[in-house]
Amino acid sequence: MLNRIVLMGRLTRDPxxxxxxxxxxxxxxxxxxxxxxxxxxxxxxxxxxxxxxxxATAEFVSKFFTKGRVAVVEGRLQIRDWTDKEGNKRRSxxxxxxxxxxxDLFFSYxxxxxxxxxxxxxxxSDDFARQWNEMICKSPYFSMxxxxxxxxxxxxQPIIGVGESNALVRKLSMKSxxxxxxxxxxxLPERMNGECANSMLKLIEEPPHQTxxxxxxxxxxxLLETIRSRTQRFDFKRIDTPSMEQTLIDKRYVAPDMAHRIxxxxxxxxxxxxxxxxxxxxxxxxxxxxxxxxxxxxMRKIKDLKKWSEAxxxxxxxxxxxxxxxxxxxIRENFMYNFHKPELNYMTAEEENxxxxxxxxxxxxxxxELSELYxxxxxxxxxxxxxxxxxxxxALKTIVLLIQK
Numbered sequence: 001m002l003n004r005i006v007l008m009g010r011l012t013r014d015p016x017x018x019x020x021x022x023x024x025x026x027x028x029x030x031x032x033x034x035x036x037x038x039x040x041x042x043x044x045x046x047x048x049x050x051x052x053x054x055x056a057t058a059e060f061v062s063k064f065f066t067k068g069r070v071a072v073v074e075g076r077l078q079i080r081d082w083t084d085k086e087g088n089k090r091r092s093x094x095x096x097x098x099x100x101x102x103x104d105l106f107f108s109y110x111x112x113x114x115x116x117x118x119x120x121x122x123x124x125s126d127d128f129a130r131q132w133n134e135m136i137c138k139s140p141y142f143s144m145x146x147x148x149x150x151x152x153x154x155x156x157q158p159i160i161g162v163g164e165s166n167a168l169v170r171k172l173s174m175k176s177x178x179x180x181x182x183x184x185x186x187x188l189p190e191r192m193n194g195e196c197a198n199s200m201l202k203l204i205e206e207p208p209h210q211t212x213x214x215x216x217x218x219x220x221x222x223l224l225e226t227i228r229s230r231t232q233r234f235d236f237k238r239i240d241t242p243s244m245e246q247t248l249i250d251k252r253y254v255a256p257d258m259a260h261r262i263x264x265x266x267x268x269x270x271x272x273x274x275x276x277x278x279x280x281x282x283x284x285x286x287x288x289x290x291x292x293x294x295x296x297x298x299m300r301k302i303k304d305l306k307k308w309s310e311a312x313x314x315x316x317x318x319x320x321x322x323x324x325x326x327x328x329x330x331i332r333e334n335f336m337y338n339f340h341k342p343e344l345n346y347m348t349a350e351e352e353n354x355x356x357x358x359x360x361x362x363x364x365x366x367x368x369e370l371s372e373l374y375x376x377x378x379x380x381x382x383x384x385x386x387x388x389x390x391x392x393x394x395a396l397k398t399i400v401l402l403i404q405k
Contacts, residue, residue: 003076005095008103008177009033011069012048017062027058029065031073031095051075053097060137061097070177072101103177107132108168109187110144110158112151122163143271144188145282148318155316157382160192165199172208181210189215190222197224204230238268252277265346276348282319284350286326291354293327297398298361305395313387320387321378328374334359335367365404373397 015029029051034044051073053061065071075098082090111128113121125132131150135142148158168184176182192200204213204227215231217223245263248254254262254277266273275281289312296304312320330351336344337352337359347355362370373394380390 004074005077006072006074007031007033007049007051007095008070008072009049011065011067011071014067015053015062015065017058025055025058025062027053027062029061031071050092050094051097052078052094056134056137057097070102072103073097101133104180104182106168106171106182106184107187108160108164108184108189109147110160110191111164112148112153112156112158114152122166123161124163124167125160126167141270141274144318145322148316153316153318157317157384158191160186160189160196162193162195162199165192165196165203169199169203172203172211176210181212182208183212183214185214185216187216188218189227190217190219197227201226201230239270240268244268244270244273248273261349265348267346282322283326283348286323287330287350287354289323290327290330293395293398294358294361294402297395297402300399302396305399306392309388309391309395312391315387317381317384317387320381320391324374324377324381328371331362331367331370331374334362338362361402363405366401369404370398370401373401 009031012030012032015027017025017027019025031049031051033047033049035047037044073095075096078094078096080092080094082092084090108125109128109132111123111125113123117123128151135146135150144158151158172182172184189200201224207213213231215223220228220233241263244266245256245259248259248262249256262273262276265276275283289308292308293305296308312323315323330347333345333347333351334355337347337355345352377390377394381387
């Protein structure tokens, strides 16, 4: 059985957000949709259709949808029976919103190729459109780790492939539905493979009429130089510590002392601040693995280091790279700790507690080599090197570097 409805129209009023008795957010609004046909000499007739959204989607719609805005919604049709104030029985039809969008706004982002997918199929962003919409409805702040979880990825590294560039060429070649600009937002364009990057270069050099590309980059130096030279770069500053600290107090109800520490550790990164608020955040796991590596290396327990290497080799590659980046940060923080200048350190209470006894092992003789060791590890993992070999090599070299003075 199939129940699917797709509508495009303008909001007739601002969405109204309310909550049920069980505290579930629900939002309602109406969409004015023109009919496809009209009688000779007459204007097109318009249908006014009630739309209902629930939970995270409801909260998102209430924040960003306004009266008069054009929207495309997808969902299912639901018939509701009810009784009016006079006791008369009524029946109405509502569209239950599942997906939303703007007809002239396009998102492009890295995706994985799930197991069992045909080798002939070229992956594109639309293959994971549902997961993408659900994620950005929950929060406008997200990381690659969040996206991997949303896609159900394991060891795969997401990319933007030629299937996506072909899809964008097809979509952007169409006229704007409202006669204005078409906007394409590309998240992490540095993850485009070679074939896709060259195809996108041609599209950017000769873009369709009234088309704007917005590329959201974390590592712009990895983009093709020819693409960078054809774009205007804007660098966004980190959130300043006082503003983040105050937001944690006002919006997340964190005690002032804790808010100050979290804001300093986050160093302008709101995602890092949210991670610190999460008792089960990934950095705590990384700290445990770092402590284990350093202790086993100091005691030169080769067999145990091999087991450690096998354990971390089981993580997904994106997680492995995040862990090595975390290790590099801790090495730098422990080196700075030796100067006894608290204002130079950005560590959590747990990290600082470990550093009290460990920092003396990080000095001018090994800090650079240890940092480079983890950077090479990130590069090797990114190039699909055998993870067990990479991490065991890191463990063995850590033994040597820790005894340098």
